Amino acid sequence: MIEKSLILKIFEAAYMQRWNDKIRPMDIFELDKQGHKMFIAYFLGKFQEKDPELDWSQIIEGGIFELLYRIVITDLKPSIFYKIKANPIKHSRLNQWVYQNLEEVLKPLGKDFLIRFQKYFEESDNNVNKRILSAAHVYSSFWEYNLLLPFNQNAYDKKEIEEGFQKRLEQYYDLEGMKQLALYQNYRQFIDLCGQLRFQYRWSNLHRVPKTSVLGHSLFVAVFSYFFSIEEKYAPKRIYNNFFTGLFHDLPEILTRDVISPVKRSVEGMEELIKEYEKEQLEKWIYSLLPPFFIEEIRLFAETEFENSILENGSLKTVSLCQLNEKYNLDRFSPRDGKLVKEMDELAAFIEAYEAVENGATSPKFKEAYQRIREKTLSNPTHGAGLEKIYHSFINEEVK
Structure with missing residues (x-):
């Protein structure tokens, strides 16, 4: 646990x-x-x-x-x-x-x-x-x-x-x-671009300690995607996909910067527009640097990062968590828990906001953020009691 x-x-x-x-x-x-x-x-x-x-x-x-x-x-x-x-x-x-x-x-x-x-x-x-x-x-x-x-x-x-x-x-x-x-x-140049994610601070409009970067955030998401995956005893390929999706999920931000969620949701269709632009930029600046046998896998990690998916007969297919667990938890299907990666992405944001408040940040946006993330996750946790217990432990509430 x-x-x-x-x-x-x-x-x-x-x-x-x-x-x-x-x-x-x-x-x-x-x-x-x-x-x-x-x-x-x-x-x-x-x-x-x-x-x-x-x-x-x-x-x-x-x-x-x-x-x-x-x-x-x-x-x-x-x-x-x-x-x-x-x-x-x-x-x-x-x-x-x-x-x-x-x-x-x-x-x-x-x-x-x-x-x-x-x-x-x-x-x-x-x-x-x-x-x-x-x-x-x-x-x-x-x-x-x-x-x-x-x-x-x-x-x-x-x-x-x-x-x-x-x-x-x-x-x-x-x-x-x-x-x-x-x-x-x-x-x-590809390795240089990956390293440049350290120059982009998250929550860049707010003062906080520590100032986590997109690069550090991505590793945090990858590590806890791994921990949850081994806890559930997932197939090796599923664990691999979950870890590297966590690591690569913000790769487009090398090219677009860290667009905060409120901006993405501010106008109808904005999120889809940003996603389309990210794909165009990845094609132009990232995939052109890599050998062909890298590209489809990185496309999976960086473009459909929050979708539960499998590969069947050479085609990417979106599936439910229930299907992943009951039917597709085998290496030959290359299963991936995008929903888990999304929950770890939100857990990382929660910890960043929580630590900012603990270290004296006065902006109410941090407390609003971690309360919103906690309530959203607890209302529909994909990974059940384990994640619920974690969120409760950070607000000193006892899980009943």
């Missing part, structure tokens, strides 16, 4: 500053970095799918495990972390300390999840799934560094950092996706 403590633990990454020993033109947060990392992991994984060792479940869950680990150790300088990792005894002690810090938070997810989390950091890094995540981690960190570089030309450790990144990146050039990134500017 997903509980309030886990939600707030994940949200801690929205407060965590990165590169805080460097001059930064903007705040750089851990939640954004981890979101960008998972976009890159998706890109690398798609090029590696012919490898029999590739396991998307391990990539997704490994990414979440690494996010949780990072939340505990905070912005530990890489040079220090790698020294610890090189010493098996010290590394084991650090892993145990992280586990002890997270055990109570993760316990409601079940014993199996706890065991997988603990084993993940004890096992070898030399498998394709972990190497994809590691390559994505290094690439996304280097992307951030290049953002800061013009402001840190005189940094004492500039040469050491750059040489370190180059050396670490070279370890992953045997991965097909890394080769493709090195060869093709279009692919690098």
